[in-house]
Amino acid sequence: MAGGGDELKLLGTFASPFVMRAKLALSFKGLSFEDVEEDLANKSQLLLESNPAEKKVPVLIHNGKPVCDSRVIVQYIDEAFSGNGAPLLPADPYERAVARFWAAYVDDKVLCHVLEAARGKTEEEKAEGLKQTLVAVETMEAAFKTCSKGKPFFGGDRVGYLDVTLGGLVVWVHAGAALYGMRLFDDAKSPFLAAWVERFGALDAAKAVLPAVERVVEFAKMRQAQAAAPATAGGN
Numbered sequence: 001m002a003g004g005g006d007e008l009k010l011l012g013t014f015a016s017p018f019v020m021r022a023k024l025a026l027s028f029k030g031l032s033f034e035d036v037e038e039d040l041a042n043k044s045q046l047l048l049e050s051n052p053a054e055k056k057v058p059v060l061i062h063n064g065k066p067v068c069d070s071r072v073i074v075q076y077i078d079e080a081f082s083g084n085g086a087p088l089l090p091a092d093p094y095e096r097a098v099a100r101f102w103a104a105y106v107d108d109k110v111l112c113h114v115l116e117a118a119r120g121k122t123e124e125e126k127a128e129g130l131k132q133t134l135v136a137v138e139t140m141e142a143a144f145k146t147c148s149k150g151k152p153f154f155g156g157d158r159v160g161y162l163d164v165t166l167g168g169l170v171v172w173v174h175a176g177a178a179l180y181g182m183r184l185f186d187d188a189k190s191p192f193l194a195a196w197v198e199r200f201g202a203l204d205a206a207k208a209v210l211p212a213v214e215r216v217v218e219f220a221k222m223r224q225a226q227a228a229a230p231a232t233a234g235g236n
Contacts, residue, residue, distance in 0.1 A: 024167045159200070
């Protein structure tokens with residue numbers, strides 16, 4: 001229960017950076033919630049009914065009403081529970097617009113190209129995905145310097161909307177280092193983001209909801225093994 005008679009239920013999968021993003025928003029706002037782990041190979045009727053358009057996680061169900069899309073969920077949590085914790089979105093309209101722009105950039109460029117690098121069907125596709133990922137990270141490094149204004153977080157002295165948006169990648173940054181020997185945010189090429197990852201991950205609100213790196217690594221290895229396994233012939 002979130003308090004005040006509010007019931008919050010989050011449909012998701014533990015390793016999804018988008019689900020982690022929603023969990024982070026709930027945690028930083030000091031809200032308790034029911035964590036419902038979905039099997040995406042056998043989606044629950046609740047998920048299908050709650051997000052009929054996309055049938056994807058995360059879905060936040062607040063007092064029986066579903067809210068879909070991780071970035072929308074974070075904004076909804078901030079607005080619906082404005083009396084809980086510090087605000088995530090800036091009060092100033094321009095700064096709020098800037099935060100939303102860069103949050104969209106995280107999904108459209110950083111995460112998109114990370115997935116291309118990981119899931120490319122050919123070595124050329126993977127190499128191009130990695131190349132574009134590094135370009136996007138370089139851009140985000142510059143964005144951090146502008147948005148943070150020399151302070152610890154994108155939101156300044158405290159965690160804000162953009163920190164939570166990118167925060168869903170923190171565990172995967174460490175998992176990527178363990179799996180491939182390469183960090184998404186490099187100490188040499190993106191020192192501000194590399195320091196931010198450590199700073200953000202050390203926060204109590206982040207540690208409360210982010211999964212163990214080892215668990216995510218094992219999950220990634222399992223998915224790689226499944227993808228590499230030959231398809232089993234079946235049917236008539």
